[in-house]
Amino acid sequence: MSGERASFRRRQSLFRRVVLAVVLTFFTLPLLASLEFTLQGPGGTGHQLTTWTTLMDFGAIAKEYPDLKEGFLSSILLAIFTVIVMLILLVPTMTWVRLRLPGLTRTVEFLCLLPLTVPAIVLVVGLTPIYAWVNYLLGALTLWLGFAYVILVLPYAYRSIDTGLRAIDVKTLSEAARSLGAGWGTVMWRVVLPNLRTAVLSASFLSVALVLGEYTIASLFARKNLQVAMYLIGKSDAKISVAVGLASLGFAFVVLFGMSFVGTARKESR
Amino acid sequence: MSTHPTPRRALGGFRPSGALAGVIPFFAYTTVFLLIPTVVVVVGAFLDGAGRPTTANVAGLFEPAFTKALWQSIVLSAVTAVAGAAIGAVLAYAVSTGRPDGILKRFVTSLCGVLAQFGGVALAFAFMASFGGTGLLTVWLGTIGMAPSSPIWLYEWNKGLMLVYLYFQIPLMLIVFLPAVEGLRPQWREATATLGGTTWTYWSRVAAPILFPSFVGATLLLFTNAFSAYATAAALVSQASPLVPLQIASTFSSEVLLGRENIGKAMALAMVVIVAIVMAIYAWIDKRASRWMQR
Numbered sequence A: 001m002s003g004e005r006a007s008f009r010r011r012q013s014l015f016r017r018v019v020l021a022v023v024l025t026f027f028t029l030p031l032l033a034s035l036e037f038t039l040q041g042p043g044g045t046g047h048q049l050t051t052w053t054t055l056m057d058f059g060a061i062a063k064e065y066p067d068l069k070e071g072f073l074s075s076i077l078l079a080i081f082t083v084i085v086m087l088i089l090l091v092p093t094m095t096w097v098r099l100r101l102p103g104l105t106r107t108v109e110f111l112c113l114l115p116l117t118v119p120a121i122v123l124v125v126g127l128t129p130i131y132a133w134v135n136y137l138l139g140a141l142t143l144w145l146g147f148a149y150v151i152l153v154l155p156y157a158y159r160s161i162d163t164g165l166r167a168i169d170v171k172t173l174s175e176a177a178r179s180l181g182a183g184w185g186t187v188m189w190r191v192v193l194p195n196l197r198t199a200v201l202s203a204s205f206l207s208v209a210l211v212l213g214e215y216t217i218a219s220l221f222a223r224k225n226l227q228v229a230m231y232l233i234g235k236s237d238a239k240i241s242v243a244v245g246l247a248s249l250g251f252a253f254v255v256l257f258g259m260s261f262v263g264t265a266r267k268e269s270r
Numbered sequence B: 001m002s003t004h005p006t007p008r009r010a011l012g013g014f015r016p017s018g019a020l021a022g023v024i025p026f027f028a029y030t031t032v033f034l035l036i037p038t039v040v041v042v043v044g045a046f047l048d049g050a051g052r053p054t055t056a057n058v059a060g061l062f063e064p065a066f067t068k069a070l071w072q073s074i075v076l077s078a079v080t081a082v083a084g085a086a087i088g089a090v091l092a093y094a095v096s097t098g099r100p101d102g103i104l105k106r107f108v109t110s111l112c113g114v115l116a117q118f119g120g121v122a123l124a125f126a127f128m129a130s131f132g133g134t135g136l137l138t139v140w141l142g143t144i145g146m147a148p149s150s151p152i153w154l155y156e157w158n159k160g161l162m163l164v165y166l167y168f169q170i171p172l173m174l175i176v177f178l179p180a181v182e183g184l185r186p187q188w189r190e191a192t193a194t195l196g197g198t199t200w201t202y203w204s205r206v207a208a209p210i211l212f213p214s215f216v217g218a219t220l221l222l223f224t225n226a227f228s229a230y231a232t233a234a235a236l237v238s239q240a241s242p243l244v245p246l247q248i249a250s251t252f253s254s255e256v257l258l259g260r261e262n263i264g265k266a267m268a269l270a271m272v273v274i275v276a277i278v279m280a281i282y283a284w285i286d287k288r289a290s291r292w293m294q295r
Helices: A002-037 A052-058 A058-064 A068-099 A102-116 A118-139 A142-167 A170-179 A184-195 A197-212 A216-220 A227-236 A238-269 B005-010 B016-043 B056-060 B064-096 B103-117 B119-131 B136-143 B151-155 B160-182 B185-192 B199-230 B231-236 B244-253 B263-292
Strands: none
Touching: A002 A052, A002 A238, A002 B064, A002 B103, A002 B119, A002 B136, A002 B160, A052 A058, A052 A118, A052 B151, A058 A068, A068 A102, A068 A142, A068 A170, A068 A184, A068 A197, A068 A227, A068 B016, A068 B136, A102 A142, A102 B016, A118 A142, A118 B119, A118 B244, A142 A197, A142 B016, A170 A184, A184 A197, A197 A238, A197 B103, A216 A227, A227 A238, A227 B056, A227 B103, A227 B119, A227 B231, A238 B103, A238 B119, B016 B160, B016 B244, B016 B263, B056 B263, B064 B103, B064 B160, B064 B199, B064 B244, B064 B263, B119 B136, B119 B160, B119 B231, B136 B244, B151 B160, B160 B199, B160 B231, B199 B263, B231 B244, B244 B263
């Protein structure tokens, strides 16, 4: 019996290695090939680091590729804006609904998951008149794209924060704080929020990664963010834009990989 | 004073206290940036340029230009959903046989998370660079004598686009399907073996029926994912609009026929209807699938 079991284990581990090798090859080939592309010398001969040294040199980027600088900066600002609005909108509302208005749970959940069934391109069509008003009232800034991005990140952020809220007993915590004389502001800021650290962190990271990768809405509203700049530069200088694409994928990977450790560290400590 | 009881009943059991004020910002925000846009699309699909009701926009959906794009969108989404689901499911099973907290699983899930959700333009560029004139994969294909006759294949919806879409569908399948295969208990396999079943018995009689609803649900999710995708297609295809999202985008930039200003909204409505139907089936299957999981 134990011999059979060992041979089963061996077969299973062989199967795992073969499948992973094949699929990971499929995943990495285009990435490796585009890395090689960014290293190619002029005319496709020889290899050099010029593309990456240019990319590292922010002064040169700002001078030679103003679009890229503009797009990069607006994407960073948009990421910060989206995260702040998303947190202000979701954390107090979801906590409040849990504490005082449990009857609204389904409604809030429905609204938060609704964007999954509304493709971004459809959202753009519907948002056109809204943005006509936003641009009229607040001025035509790229930053206001953040309002739409909050909607895009709602489902992901909702799930993260919901998981976090399920893991703690908000009711007891807030009642304890209230009975000790804390106001609602103190309850949110000093009791609920610290307990939701991991959930808030993962919701924020997901939002940042999504905003940095967003193209549809920005391009159709003719605004320059990182992806739109990448696309524009791709027409004239493919190497730089492929390099920027690789760097952004690499950054998103590091964020997600790091997050996978944050999540389990919490589970173990509980 | 005497009017108090009425609003209480009207609100269906909520106490009209300060509590409701706490959720006003959330509802106001989602109304402005999510509900009103949806209403704009739905209502706009039935209005002409002057705001009068018309069915011309919806009738326009039956013209060959759009039906062709719709058909191609559906075929592209269905093919990449089924192929992506099959390959992704095998990958998910392979990952689930490894250590649950191992570095391999973290690595693969993070990589898949990036490829599935944050690719867009970057993925399209990676493929263009790989298969371009001096691209590494073109060179390699050339050395083994399999060089494609023309570089245009990458930009055709039923060749290159399918390959690139598959490149983000397989990772999404892993993310969606991994929890389901991780729900398979090793005890079930042992129980099958104890009762004299072979590996084939286990897969055909135990594992497959349990996984089937999750598999179908995940495939539907992949379908809507491909159907809604815009960035990758927009970055790859610069001429013509072979897919529905590209058709909608083209109504933004091009001059639209007189009286047909809202044709884009009708297209968007058609898209929402298809996605909503698929998602409704998904929700129904997911409910059935979750009965078997987490026991």
